[in-house]
Amino acid sequence: MNKKLITIIVAVALVVVVLTVSLSLYFTRYQWDPKDTEELYLQNIAKVGYANTIDTAIPQTELYNVINNHFNSALSEGKTVKKAIVIGYDGCRADILAEMQDQNSAINTMLQDGASINLAYCGGVNYPAENTQDTSTAPGWCSILTGEWADVHGITANKITKSMDTKTLFTSLTEEGIIDKASFITKWGGHFTAKNSTYKLEKEYCEQKGLNVAFNKCKDDEASHQATLAEVSSVDCADFTFVIYEPTDSTGHGKGFSFNNPRYKEAFKKADSYGYETIQAIKNRATYATEDWLIIITSDHGGIKTDHGGPSIQERMTFIVTNAK
Ligand SMILES: [Zn+2]
Numbered sequence: 254m255n256k257k258l259i260t261i262i263v264a265v266a267l268v269v270v271v272l273t274v275s276l277s278l279y280f281t282r283y284q285w286d287p288k289d290t291e292e293l294y295l296q297n298i299a300k301v302g303y304a305n306t307i308d309t310a311i312p313q314t315e316l317y318n319v320i321n322n323h324f325n326s327a328l329s330e331g332k333t334v335k336k337a338i339v340i341g342y343d344g345c346r347a348d349i350l351a352e353m354q355d356q357n358s359a360i361n362t363m364l365q366d367g368a369s370i371n372l373a374y375c376g377g378v379n380y381p382a383e384n385t386q387d388t389s390t391a392p393g394w395c396s397i398l399t400g401e402w403a404d405v406h407g408i409t410a411n412k413i414t415k416s417m418d419t420k421t422l423f424t425s426l427t428e429e430g431i432i433d434k435a436s437f438i439t440k441w442g443g444h445f446t447a448k449n450s451t452y453k454l455e456k457e458y459c460e461q462k463g464l465n466v467a468f469n470k471c472k473d474d475e476a477s478h479q480a481t482l483a484e485v486s487s488v489d490c491a492d493f494t495f496v497i498y499e500p501t502d503s504t505g506h507g508k509g510f511s512f513n514n515p516r517y518k519e520a521f522k523k524a525d526s527y528g529y530e531t532i533q534a535i536k537n538r539a540t541y542a543t544e545d546w547l548i549i550i551t552s553d554h555g556g557i558k559t560d561h562g563g564p565s566i567q568e569r570m571t572f573i574v575t576n577a578k
Contacts, residue, residue, distance in 0.1 A: 348570075
């Protein structure tokens with residue numbers, strides 16, 4: 254063999270090695286997980302202990318009614334004021350709840366306190382019918398906040414600005430004088446700060462009308478968490494607080510939405526620990542005993558591979574944990 258031939262063989266061998274290493278790294282990062290099957294998904298859903306089934310999953314729009322009913326119902330004896338908080342875990346799949354921990358888990362704490370846990374669905378219609386709006390952030394949260402699907406609110410996907418024909422609970426509850434103050438806390442610019450953000454007009458409307466609705470855009474999840482703790486710990490805290498924690502969505506997009514992905518599990522535990530500290534802060538309020546708190550933990554959509562928006566069961570199912578009677 255001459256030197257030239259040896260050089261070619263070594264070069265080809267090197268290319269093969271580099272390709273093999275790259276491909277194996279790609280798969281171990283769970284960007285595409287062939288083991289994230291529907292069968293495994295259903296097994297983990299069964300472990301969570303949901304009160305209902307996928308067939309009887311609750312439309313996520315129902316949360317609008319739960320919150321609205323809470324504020325419009327009479328105060329029970331010994332209570333002087335109604336409060337509500339929605340703690341959102343963005344992009345949190347319903348199967349990952351099988352990983353909730355005994356300590357530092359908001360969901361586990363709520364269940365111990367007697368809360369209900371149910372499967373819910375996003376996307377306009379229940380699985381397996383094909384979704385009529387993207388299983389994405391803006392459509393999901395907008396359906397929860399307006400009680401409508403995209404055929405009414407128009408938010409079929411991200412990057413669409415909602416008209417004021419359909420108002421969120423922030424605006425309707427404050428405008429009707431049912432509550433004094435609402436607070437929306439998020440790190441995602443797509444809600445009300447970016448170009449074509451969902452609630453751009455809603456924010457302007459609240460400012461023009463002088464409604465006490467705080468649109469609080471934070472720089473990251475930790476800042477959202479601190480803002481939430483400050484809000485629920487303040488003497489005159491918002492009557493309705495709506496916070497979205499995003500570790501699950503960020504990790505899913507970066508490393509894969511999958512029960513097999515340890516990083517996604519860690520992200521869920523992170524979000525659930527933020528939720529836990531939030532609930533502890535509420536319970537620590539000096540006036541907690543005389544306040545009637547509605548607490549909801551939910552998600553806007555699930556995810557598969559490194560994305561969401563589509564019709565798979567992993568994207569369609571969400572969950573609702575609430576102390577609502
Ligand atoms: Zn989302």
